[in-house]
Every structure is written in C-alpha cells, then in structure tokens.
Amino acid sequence: MKIGTVELPDFPVMLAPMEDITDPPFRLLCKRQGADVVFTEFIASEGLIREVAKSRKKLELSDTERPAAIQLFGNNVEAMVMAARMAEEAGPDFIDLNFGCPVRKIVNKGGGAALLQNVPLMLEITRSVARAVKVPVTVKTRLGWDEKSRIIVELAPRLQDCGIAALTIHGRTRAQLYGGKADWTLIGEVKNTPGIHIPIIGNGDVTDGPSALIMKQSTGVDGIMIGRAAVGNPWIFSQVKQYLATGEHLPLPGVAERVSVCREHLQLSAQWKGEITAVLETRRHYARYFSGLSDFKPFRINLLAAVSADQVFRILEEIEESYKL
Ligand SMILES: Cc1cc2nc3c(=O)[nH]c(=O)nc-3n(C[C@H](O)[C@H](O)[C@H](O)COP(=O)(O)O)c2cc1C
Structure with missing residues (x-):
C-alpha cells in the first residue's frame, strides 16, 4: 500500500x-x-x-x-x-x-x-x-x-x-x-x-x-x-x-516486560519533557500497562499518587517482585 x-x-x-x-x-x-x-x-x-x-x-x-x-x-x-x-x-x-x-x-x-x-x-x-x-x-x-x-x-x-x-x-x-x-x-x-x-x-x-x-x-x-x-x-x-x-491471539507479555516497558516509557518521557510533566502524563497509561493483574488496586493508587520518577521506579520494582511467578 x-x-x-x-x-x-x-x-x-x-x-x-x-x-x-x-x-x-x-x-x-x-x-x-x-x-x-x-x-x-x-x-x-x-x-x-x-x-x-x-x-x-x-x-x-x-x-x-x-x-x-x-x-x-x-x-x-x-x-x-x-x-x-x-x-x-x-x-x-x-x-x-x-x-x-x-x-x-x-x-x-x-x-x-x-x-x-x-x-x-x-x-x-x-x-x-x-x-x-x-x-x-x-x-x-x-x-x-x-x-x-x-x-x-x-x-x-x-x-x-x-x-x-x-x-x-x-x-x-x-x-x-x-x-x-x-x-x-x-x-x-x-x-x-x-x-x-x-x-x-x-x-x-x-x-x-x-x-x-x-x-x-x-x-x-x-x-x-x-x-x-x-x-x-x-x-x-x-x-x-x-x-x-x-488468527492467533498473542497474550499480553508477563509482568517483568510490562514493568520494563513502563519504566522505559517514563525514562524517555522524562528526557523528553522533564520529570514532573512526564510523571503526571504517564499516569494515564499505568492502569492499562498492568491490566488484568489481580489485586492491583493498591499499586495503582500509589502509582497515581507518585510525584517523582524515583517513586514510580520503586513502585514498579514492588510490582515486579509481587507478581513474580
Ligand atoms: C486523549 C485523546 C486525544 C486525541 N487527540 C487527537 C489528536 O490530537 N488528533 C486527532 O486527529 N485525533 C485525536 N484523537 C482521536 C483519535 O485519534 C481517534 O480518532 C479516536 O480516539 C477514535 O479511535 P479509537 O477508538 O481507536 O480511540 C484523540 C483521542 C483521545 C482519546
């Protein structure tokens, strides 16, 4: 085309x-x-x-x-x-x-x-x-x-x-x-x-x-x-x-990859538009990055409350740790 x-x-x-x-x-x-x-x-x-x-x-x-x-x-x-x-x-x-x-x-x-x-x-x-x-x-x-x-x-x-x-x-x-x-x-x-x-x-x-x-x-x-x-x-x-x-359904990737892509998203955004704007604007993506995970609500609340990239990175580590197989 x-x-x-x-x-x-x-x-x-x-x-x-x-x-x-x-x-x-x-x-x-x-x-x-x-x-x-x-x-x-x-x-x-x-x-x-x-x-x-x-x-x-x-x-x-x-x-x-x-x-x-x-x-x-x-x-x-x-x-x-x-x-x-x-x-x-x-x-x-x-x-x-x-x-x-x-x-x-x-x-x-x-x-x-x-x-x-x-x-x-x-x-x-x-x-x-x-x-x-x-x-x-x-x-x-x-x-x-x-x-x-x-x-x-x-x-x-x-x-x-x-x-x-x-x-x-x-x-x-x-x-x-x-x-x-x-x-x-x-x-x-x-x-x-x-x-x-x-x-x-x-x-x-x-x-x-x-x-x-x-x-x-x-x-x-x-x-x-x-x-x-x-x-x-x-x-x-x-x-x-x-x-x-x-016709094949590809499953969503595992939590480790989702955490890794979410982290990279925030890192790249912080370079692009500055840390504070990046942290605020990436908020609209969080719930979707981790869709389908059971009992995710407390993490979501913490992600949405985080005001610095370091805080988000720490929460992402906790998510990875908690959902490890
Ligand atoms: C938050 C948001 C921002 C959007 N901004 C634009 C835009 O800048 N330019 C545009 O042509 N459409 C914009 N749209 C419309 C989308 O490009 C798209 O046409 C619409 O969401 C329908 O497609 P979807 O059902 O796949 O979301 C926006 C939609 C949303 C939800």
Whole structure:
C-alpha cells in the first residue's frame, strides 16, 4: 500500500494521533511493537507560525519512528499553509490535516471538526496545503457534524479532488464525541464509492485482533488506525498484526516486560519533557500497562499518587517482585 510516494505494508496498522499521548517516547514504543505509521498529536497552525516553543517541539521526529506524520489543525488557509511549510522542514513522511477534533476549545475557534460545518473552507485549506508542500498530505475526519449531517460519503471524493493522498475516517459524528459505538458502515460506503482511489483508513473502536478483522472485512478499508486501545498497551500492534496474519491471539507479555516497558516509557518521557510533566502524563497509561493483574488496586493508587520518577521506579520494582511467578 502506498500513501503518495510512501511505501507501506499491505493493510498498515497505524497509531492514531492523540494529544499529550502520542509524543516521541510513546510513538517509539508503539513502533517497536509493529505500528506501521505513527502520528504526532495535533499541532496548532497558529501556534507554529507564532513560533510558540511548545508547538515547535511537537514537530520533532526521529528516524527510528518512520514513517511518521505530523498532524496540523487550524481554520485559516494562510496559517495552515505556512504551518505546513514549517512542518515539512521537520521532514515528516506526510502531513495530516485534522478535521475531526470535537473538543470545544478547538471547535469554538472554527478548527478540527468545526470544518465539517464549513466544507468550502475545509476544501480550500486542503487544496492549498496540498499544493504548498511536496510531501503527501492526508486528512483525518469524522462521519459528519451530527446525526442529521453524516456527509462523509459526499465529502470524500471532494477531499480526494483536493489532492490528498489518503483519508482516515473516525466512525463517529462530532456530536457523538467519543461516546456510543463507532459506526463503520459509512466508512465502507466511502471505500466502495466509485472513483475513490486513495487509501481509506478506518478508525474508531478497534480494540483487538478480532475487531480489527471485522473492520477490515466489513468495510474493505486499506488500513486501520488505533487510538485509545494503544494507551498503556503498545503490544496492541503486535497482537492485531499477528491476529490478522494468522488468527492467533498473542497474550499480553508477563509482568517483568510490562514493568520494563513502563519504566522505559517514563525514562524517555522524562528526557523528553522533564520529570514532573512526564510523571503526571504517564499516569494515564499505568492502569492499562498492568491490566488484568489481580489485586492491583493498591499499586495503582500509589502509582497515581507518585510525584517523582524515583517513586514510580520503586513502585514498579514492588510490582515486579509481587507478581513474580
Ligand atoms: C486523549 C485523546 C486525544 C486525541 N487527540 C487527537 C489528536 O490530537 N488528533 C486527532 O486527529 N485525533 C485525536 N484523537 C482521536 C483519535 O485519534 C481517534 O480518532 C479516536 O480516539 C477514535 O479511535 P479509537 O477508538 O481507536 O480511540 C484523540 C483521542 C483521545 C482519546
């Protein structure tokens, strides 16, 4: 499968962009477990062009995580074009445009999923960015704004005409936020729309091998993207790929490996964003790293209360010791 000029395996399994989650340390861990493409978290075009340090730092990619995409959001054509040119200088394999973020602070400013209510502007941004950069440009969006405007089947060919190299569809409307169940039927309809020749990537509620296979078979998509199920579980990529290839369920690794990966995650994060932020942000991964362990609650409480990396490392040692066979 190809996105623009970027050669990918057949049916790539991708790590979805997630704010404050898909930073370089976590992307690396997912890559090691087989994620075929990783995405940065979304980056504000306006922040980038104002040279906001936090936005610029999010552009950094390492060669170990390729192919990797930088994702941008915004609602101003010139700002998006300028930001895309700056992003291109960081050397991504492609640039992804976010037209799906449902969060109020983004939508109220006309960005993310708000563009689903302003299709002419969405198309203008897409066309202008695709013309402005040499790397392939992709789009990630939702089915539509709400139940009454599930426009993705008519929208997809128009986005394709703007020159994008792939389209990722999250099977929810903006109004659904992250609730309810993702509806994959329209993703399948887009894939089967005559004239659609770019890869269509399915997203929303793929949580394991069997759900990945159902998404693949029921929609015919060219690849899938996994978000929440990867949090604290980079092994989801090896599990899904193994299942798709052989039908075999790979078990989660033992406690020693989970402790080791969790420890490395925190170490890399501390180098990347400083100890305190790393300790706080890694909290959202802990429960998942150790999912399925009986009587884990006291450890979880301690992990969530820890305020230094050393404290976390000590608790991780205790976990390893307690769950030794
Ligand atoms: C905490 C969080 C942050 C997210 N941040 C982004 C983002 O920066 N850009 C984006 O396109 N989608 C973002 N998403 C949406 C995911 O990429 C994905 O579309 C959504 O979670 C559905 O896929 P899933 O069911 O596999 O999680 C975010 C989702 C979550 C839960």
